[in-house]
Amino acid sequence: MIAIELVVNFTLLGFLLVTALYISQTNRLFRAVMLFGIYSLLTASLFVALDAVDVAFTEAAVGTCIATILMLSALSLTGSRKEVRFRRKNATFAVCVSIALGVALAIGIMDMPQFADPNAPANLHVAPYYLQDSYSEIGIPNVVTSVLASYRGYDTLGEVVVIFTAGIGVIALLTARTSKPKED
Amino acid sequence: MESIGIVNYWIVIALMMIALYIVISANNLIKKIIGLNIFQSSVFILYISIGKVGGGTAPILLKEPAVYSNPLPHVLILTAIVVGVATTALGLALIVRIRSAFGTIDDQDVQQDIERN
Structure with a gap:
């Protein structure tokens, strides 16, 4: 049983990583918003696998539905159907900052207790x-x-x-x- | 259960890095909001992972004795999800307002417009 839980856990986390990477690379806003809906739903499924059923309900209702609808309405109110432009200069800076964040957080989690440890x-x-x-x-x-x-x-x-x-x-x-x- | 260590937390860190990259690199304000939301969800996943107890079940009491996961992170994150959507709505309303004032939702175009006047 525990093995199945872990497989579900890591599969969903893998899906989340792929979706987040795709959102970061796509330059179409509509696509990004729909992928964000998928991302939230995957998060809700992950919460079920991690025993947080109430959180999963809320995430599916509020995070997936309402947030996606809000973003779609914002898209239609701002009329932004154009493609998003990318600027290289921005991207290099962003990579540096996120690597710095990753290093800081990695140092922070080094002494975290093991996952699912009852003690x-x-x-x-x-x-x-x-x-x-x-x-x-x-x-x-x-x-x-x-x-x-x-x-x-x-x-x-x-x-x-x-x-x-x-x-x-x-x-x-x-x-x-x-x-x-x-x-x- | 012991063998997988803290892999969950590593993946959460990767998600946070991607989200921060989206927030900084995107020039479109709506995409920045999407990045913020992804960052927020990864914080939620971190908290819920901390509350997981191996072999446990959801914290809804059963007749017979059972192992339950920690309910406290669930409560905190329930509050955080709803507040997160409220802030998202406020951010998107600000974007709509920016669009009606500047005619664009590209942050650098807005910046140039401000500098020109």
């Missing part, structure tokens, strides 16, 4: 408490729900505030009185 520090701190006591305290079998809505309820309230603010921002930006676009 990793992250799994020993408060997680056992939630798993053992949340049912008697909250009464919901889904631990993620009881942590999200009860133990970390203020966190979720803050999330709602962020979404509200973003919504106001979007409305303000899209309905603002605009000067005519400059034609020259």
Whole structure:
């Protein structure tokens, strides 16, 4: 069973790498947006393989559907059907910066605990408490729900505030009185 | 399970590098937003990988004793996904606004337009 889980895990991660590389190379915006939809859906599948079913639901509904629809609407509102131009100078700089990031992160993960280790520090701190006591305290079998809505309820309230603010921002930006676009 | 070590984290780093490359090298603002979203997803994958417990199941309590994965990263990432979409919407609205003010969504064209005036 564990072997199958691992095969699924690495296959999906491989697909993700290929999709991300393709997005970085394509110069058509529509193609990039559709590939981004595929990328999100692959991420959602990976979350199922990693036991995070609630996250997978959210990623499939919000990350895949809403984000892709938002991008498609932005494409149609900006009318950008043209091909994206590439500038070499930019690309060399980008390669240097991302290699620097990769080196820094590689140094950072050197002493990470092994993947799926039950005795990793992250799994020993408060997680056992939630798993053992949340049912008697909250009464919901889904631990993620009881942590999200009860133990970390203020966190979720803050999330709602962020979404509200973003919504106001979007409305303000899209309905603002605009000067005519400059034609020259 | 022990033999695969930290390969997941290596792949996440590769994804982050590709995403940062997209953000910097793309001259089109919508493509920059796509790059940001890919970076964000790779951070999500990193967190969820940390919460995985070998041989575990999803943290929904069963009648019989079982091994569960860590629910805490799941909660954090649930919040992060929704906030991420809110920021994406705001970024795209800004791009639409830039397009109506400058007539282009190419960052260097916008820059030149600003410098000319």
